[in-house]
Amino acid sequence: MKPSKLYSNKPDIFVPIEFTPELNVVLAEIRLPENRNRDTHNLGKTTLGRLLDFCFLAGRDSKFFLFKHLDRFRNFVFFLEIELAQGSYVTVRRGVEEASKIAFKKHAARHRDYTSLPDREWDHVDLPFDRAKELLDSLLDWRSLKPWHYRKGLGYFLRSQSDFGDVFQLGKFANKHADWKPFLAHILGFNAAIIASHYEKAEALEDKQSKVATVRQEMGGDFEDASKIDGILQLKRQEVDKKQQLLDAFDFRAQDKADTKQVVDQIDERIATLNAQRYSLMQNRKKVIASLEEDQILFDPEDARAMFEEAGVLFSGQVKKDFEQLIAFNKAITEERYGYLVEERSEIEAELKTINSELNALGKRRSEMLSFLSATDSFAKYKRLSGELVTLRADIETLERQREFIHRLQQLRTEIRTLSEEKIHLQSEIEADVEARSADKDSLFSSIRLYFNEIVEEVIGRKALLSVGVNQQGHLEFGAELLDEAGNATSADRGHTYKKLLCIAFDLAVLRAHLEDQFPRFAYHDGVFESLDDRKKENLLAVIRRYTALGIQSIITLIDSDMPKISTTDPLFTSDEIILLLHDEGESGRLFKMRSW
Template identity: 60%
Template sequence: MKLSKIYSNHDERFVPINFRDGLNVVLAEIRLPENRNKDTHNLGKTTLGTLLDFCLLSKRHARMFLFKHINLFEDFVFFLEIELSSGSYLTIRREVKEATKISFKKHLSPRQNFQHLPEEKWDHYKVPFERSKSILDGILNLAAVRPWHYRKGLGYFLRTQDDYSDVFQLRRFASAHSDWKPYVAHILGFDAKLISDFYEKETEIEKLNSREKTIKSELGGSIEDLGRIEGLLLLKQQQADKQQAKLDSFDFRDQDKDKTRELVDQIDDEIADLNAERYTLMYNKKKILSSLEDGEMTFDPERAARLFKEAGVLFEGQIKRDYEQLIEFNEAITEERRLYLQEEKAEVESRLKEIGEELNRLGRLRSETLSYLSETDVVRKYKQTSNELVELRSDVLKLTRQRDDLQTLQKLRADIREAIDGKTHLVSALEREFKQKNSQVSDNVYKTIRLLFDEIIEDVLDQGALLTVSLNNQFHPEFGAEILDDSGNATSAQRGHTYKKLLCIAFDLALLRAHLGSGFPAFVYHDGVFESLDRRKKSNLLEVMRRYSNFGIQQIITLIDTDMPPDVDESPAFSEDEIVLKLHDEGPDGRLFNMPSW
């Protein structure tokens, strides 16, 4: 797998880049004096690596420049042409706007332009993202990284400035060691399944121990013998059955003292309510009788006429007639009122009779109920038996839970012992594996990579380097890369950023050469490759790169002209053919994207 070409649907804003088989140089020229001392220049040499990763189906995330500045790039469609190990080519089409819909087209000739290829001509058109990754994984067929996906270790071959901090743990590996260490061990030639199985066994034991701790906590810290618990449970269950039989032999009519007490309380409440109603009715009846007695008219017009005559006052005529009419009207009203009062009196007396009968019935019922409650011996015996049964059932339930927990605990401990035995066997297998792979007499991929790694560092720095893979005290794989002094001892050189970067470059190149032709990527992208190296080391590294290009490894490197290796025989370090992209700071047309800086 090599890179052949990258282009877009906007040639005027993104000039197509054709990659060579060997060394490919992306050169950024700083032409303006005021930019000479700047750390960053925003020309796009690092951005190219991110763009290649996007075309190789990295996940969409908001921090990526294409989506962070979506207003500038939403109409872009990118095309990456890849050379396959079979000699044919594959073009990957990915839009920014619909970044999760990918298209694929296989073809025989390189340097194609499929910007305007109709939908029906694509082998796969706008396939969903996860399915697209599976399709691409199948087409690339990188057998040397199986069973992992092609993207798992892609970061070793697309190293940007953020990927030089650690030789082995990539920035995208910011996860549990069990996720990435088996992969690294695999590409170094170790049995990764042993390592994966070991991590899985550790996780299994951890989960089992956690469950054991939980159950022990639920048992309250006192763990009884299971046989004793079974015996106690048998006895308690037998006692509970006996108590239930006693209760079943009693005949309590309503059978529940609490319910009986509730009945008494209910009767008392009803009697109280009826008595209150009877009092109100009797008071109303008294008022009705009083009103009936006061309803007769006591005014006599004839007597009033005689009284007025004696006093010499005229009472005859109209005045007498008005009083007589008033008396007649009053008698009519009084008679109607008396009818209403008599009806109300009849209703009150009827209700008082009903209340009296209901009170008599409730009184008898209350007496009978209280008589039942007075049978204290039977009730007390029932209460005592019920309480004992409740206690026994509680004990049975508690013992049952304890028995179940103990059985689970025993099963867990058996599983833990089995898992620990499995882990012990894996430890033995790992020790044999690491001993065999580290043996000097053994020919394997790991030995080849170690020798190549040392050779590269020796050629560049004139110092040896040691690549190590070992087991730590927990039997986890540990990876190391060290620069050695003349006595073969590790130096502190690799701790600096420049030498850390050099170790990363040497590791990547050694990996590629060791796996060349075995279903492994055959390209690498190294950003800022010569930064901070002195002139002699730059020349040495460039010689190594050219040698590895001759082996068939495609290298894409970026650098600023101030980091250029020295000329050779008064000729520039790089030929015009090797420089596939030249950037500069004199305007938008010198950037990777021909547009103002964002």
């Protein structure tokens, strides 16, 4: 359950790396002064973690360096030796060019070299990718992760730089929360089954609600009452039966009688009513038009003045002014009245247009019926009745389809009510489970929470709180916070430095809490000391050493400038602990002894 050795078929380019069961240090020395202030050095300390992930059968990604630079790595084949729980080992062989064909070899001794081992001596050769993952899952036997696959939680123990942004949500967990929160709850000791069920119910509920919207759109009407549609269908079917009986008997007397009654009782009566309305409206329109023509002021004061001068009569300015004011007053009244008359005329004409249209339609219908009644050709009547029957049946088919939609709509609403009730019940179970396990001092979550705080407090002298709550939607919310002296949460954990520390503390706490289980026993942390001051680096290293003594393998990477400056003359790491020494003096100092890409 720990990486034991990583090597390739090209040892002159990729030197074999042998891991120890405890502390493993990948140290990068920056020897050239011009590289001291650079953020990245491309030596390979971060690449090592990606390579381990590749050998743990990560999926193919075109952005992954091996495939992105296929021209350089096409002929590479990598071998990862893994120590299993029983003390035996398994070596995984995976090439770059044929990355989906995997080979396995179980063996008893460690640090073997199988680069030249013929295929016939491997236990499994060229297994398809998915089958290979299933086999490795069974060999690792991390049964405490079940029912999840071994790769589900691997990111917590192979932390890349992109995984230090959030304690709980790894970079590969960028998709829906339902894909990772139940798993995280499981390794923290909560009932993941009800959490996964709650997500399933929520997803099913959302799907049903989406289907309701689709059905309503397809229904294309306002009918949502099945009883109303049933009533309309019953009337339509009765009418179909009557017309069908007439056609079958080839006897149109009953139809003639019904049509005659409809012409006399309905159509003629309606035509008479509309004609009366039309006559009244036309009379009103005539009056309005006459009023519009009369409302004109023909008196002009200037013409009056000229006429008075010719007659020798004085038309003083005051008299002219009074006439102008009177005209203006009357003009204002006339304009307002004119507006009302114009509006009334428009309304009358619109109503006349509607009446004329209806009269035309009724006249046409009346003509057709009278034509039917006067027709002596029974086949013409048969043809007309057949057409009406087709229309009726089309209406019935449309109504039946609408009824099916309404029935489906009612089913969906019943299912939505059931799912909502089940979701509420599951939410109650989740809340009870979280409360119970959080309060139980002997629970797995309580142990992880105590270990987490212990690590952080030992490194930076501050308490840290690991918490799990349930939001209004019934989903879990995970929290990892630093506390001040009063026990209140602070914003210090939001910085990159302390966020990374919280990630490391969480990973180690989870590993320690699962020491008695079939669970991973290693953690890879890239750039472990970055941004910490020297004293905190020493404290963190002491914690890591203590955890390796418990049986947890730790693989850490750092550059020499991040090493704490200790007062003693003893080296910070022993030669056995430094499994890989990188430097910037040429290709020989890189993980891959080749030019950088």
